[in-house]
Amino acid sequence: MxxxxxxxxxxxxxxxxxxxxxxxxxxxxxxxxxxxxxxxxxxxxxxxxxxxxxxxxxxxxxxxxxxxxxxxKTATSTSTSVTASATSAASAKSSVSFTVDRLATAQSGLLATTYTSTTAALPTDDVPSYPITVTQADGTTTQITVPPNASLLDAVSAINASGVLNATIIQLEKGQYRVQVGAAETGKTFTITDANGSSAGYVPKVDATTAQLTLTNGLTATSTNNTFTDLIPGTTITVSKADTAGAAPTTVAVGSDSAAVTAxxxxxxxxxxxxxxxxxxxxxxxxxxxxxxxxxxxxxxxxxxxxxxxxxSAIGGKSASTVGLQLAKDGTITFDASVFAAKLASDPTxxxxxxxxxxxxxxxxxxxxxxxxxxxxxxxxxxxxxxxxxxxxxxxxxxxxxxxxxxxxxxxxxxxxxxxxxxxxxxxxxxxxxxxxxxxxxxxxxxxxxxxxxxxxxxx
Missing domain, CATH: 1.20.1330 (f41 fragment of flagellin, N-terminal domain)
Structure with a gap:
């Protein structure tokens, strides 16, 4: 103002x-x-x-x-090609030893037709004749359709969008294209039929396989992918390489996660x-x-x-100093992580x-x-x-x-x-x-x- x-x-x-x-x-x-x-x-x-x-x-x-x-809990592995993790459901001091027989693979193959263009409209007498139906081993079916006058690129995009197959265009030489298709997931088999009820010109080349482990007790375990969930309850074990003949077994062991508790x-x-x-x-x-x-x-x-x-104050007759906790002269609290970790290992109760x-x-x-x-x-x-x-x-x-x-x-x-x-x-x-x-x-x-x-x- x-x-x-x-x-x-x-x-x-x-x-x-x-x-x-x-x-x-x-x-x-x-x-x-x-x-x-x-x-x-x-x-x-x-x-x-x-x-x-x-x-x-x-x-x-x-x-x-x-x-x-x-x-x-924590899970450790003796092999660099095997990773493991554990949840609270895992039992401490449990372990399993095994060799990796094989990894999981995805079924794949080729469509029989050879195409001269990736952008031109598909031939009206093309094989496969869309829509095509993908049937998996459990009986689940997925229908894949393409729009009118679709090109090869459009068809491959529609196949990939289905979520059950992966498709890739392969150029054999200039003006010569084939389509490679494979399962989106390893270890699962599928068949393809087209609108005419034929095999849609699909030629299998690689069969689906499951990953397999042989335990030291002679038992085998399989997985449709390369991850074995609950091989030991509460654990997840992932393998990335098959063992060679005579390789030493891998041991996965579960223990208390001292580092996590200390943190x-x-x-x-x-x-x-x-x-x-x-x-x-x-x-x-x-x-x-x-x-x-x-x-x-x-x-x-x-x-x-x-x-x-x-x-x-003492808890149950025990002093906090026994697990590395003490009061400092400046009015703060000190924590000795090494003392705590040692006590946790020797006397977790x-x-x-x-x-x-x-x-x-x-x-x-x-x-x-x-x-x-x-x-x-x-x-x-x-x-x-x-x-x-x-x-x-x-x-x-x-x-x-x-x-x-x-x-x-x-x-x-x-x-x-x-x-x-x-x-x-x-x-x-x-x-x-x-x-x-x-x-x-x-x-x-x-x-x-x-x-x-x-x-x-x-x-x-």
Whole structure:
């Protein structure tokens, strides 16, 4: 808004400066409100930053449930031409040895007709006569049609679009083309018939074969492709080369995925340290720096303490240090991955109990209560802090948002009052100048009249 100056031409006063300074005094309460608003918004942002860290703790902790800790499996192969993977369904310490007899191949052949052009319309007496029908070994049929006046390129495109066959144009010499067709999948056989019920001029050249393994116990296993699913339950084994005669068998073994579990524990420790660092940054002031946004906030200090206690307290009579978790002097958590991996290999039951806890059990009438592991304790703590409905940090942030809204409303109302006050002051000083100008004009007139009364040169 443009404010017109009313600097006094009569009074000589710097009216603009006077009004500006008076408005600064009038605006002091609003300035305090603005400062309070900035602090409130900063606190809301701080609570949300901490909340994000605790949400990360919850995610990392939930990834270490009892089932996922025990379920992490890996499969290894002694051959570079055999790859293997395992799911949670696989049984640790299971293995299988085998030689690869052959790989799976796809049936393929040629269409009998030789074509002189790939773009000209197909001959009306062409073989095959479209539409053609592809019948697979299981009785499934697929019909392939081509548009009127279709070319060889159109026919090949239609065959490939069917999803059951792959077709390729082969140029034997200039102006001489044949069509090669093959099954889209290995290990599956098919036949082709055309609209006239004939074999559509298809000449098989390569038979479909299944991949085959011979196990060391003499059994054989086959697959229509080169992947053997559940040869060992929960595993996927893929072969890429047949073994030569006399080759040593390949062994695929399943074991606990120590690396994956270790990575999950490290992710939990990193999330916890991230939360501790953010809390410290918001609650502890640094010498020479501005006061921390949430200096000494009791909620955050308590959350930090509870987080550390979850690590330092014994779980089922065992210390977290036995699996490589310890508290450092600087208030952070350290994790020795090598200690953890060694303990997981030697005593997975203890590791599972410490990290993920155990459920309640009853054996021969004797009940054993459930034990909440470190991950469970941290997950519960994080949920208490960051739950979208009941989380303490969420509630604190929303409370600051509400206060900020109230403060902004008061600031906006103050703007209206200040503008009204500025208008009033401007009018008052304008009135003053007008009055002074009137008085000045009257004074000048009186002086003029008095001067004329006492003018010795005035003619009588």
């Amino acid at each position: 443009v404010t017109l100056g009313v600097d006094g031409l009569v009074s000589g006063l710097d009216t603009t400066s006077i009004i500006t300074n008076l408005m600064k005094v009038e605006a002091k309460p609003q300035d305090l409100l603005k400062t309070q608003l900035s602090a409130t918004q900063a606190k809301a942002a701080a609570y949300r930053a901490v909340n994000t860290r605790f949400d990360a703790i919850r995610t990392a902790a939930e990834a270490l449930t009892t089932s996922s800790l025990a379920a992490a 999950k524990v490290k992710a939990l420790v990193d999330a916890a340290n991230g939360a501790l660092g953010v809390i410290k940054g918001y609650t502890v002031s640094t010498a020479g720096a501005a006061t921390a946004t949430l200096q000494g906030d009791s909620t955050l200090v308590q959350l930090s303490s509870q987080l550390l206690t979850s690590i330092s 203890t590791v599972a109990k410490l990290i993920s806890g155990t459920g309640a059990t009853t054996v021969n009438g004797v009940s054993t209560p459930a034990v909440t592991g470190i991950a469970g304790q941290l997950a519960a703590l994080a949920k208490t802090a960051s739950d979208s409905s009941t989380g303490t940090l969420v509630a604190l942030a929303k409370g600051r948002d509400s206060l900020a809204t109230t403060l902004q409303t008061r600031i906006d109302a103050f703007d209206i009052r200040l503008e009204a006050r500025r208008t009033t002051l401007t009018k008052q000083f304008t009135t003053l100048e007008t009055a002074l100008n009137t008085i000045k004009n009257q004074s000048s007139w009186l002086s003029s009249q008095i001067g004329q009364l006492y003018n010795p040169n005035k003619s009588s």
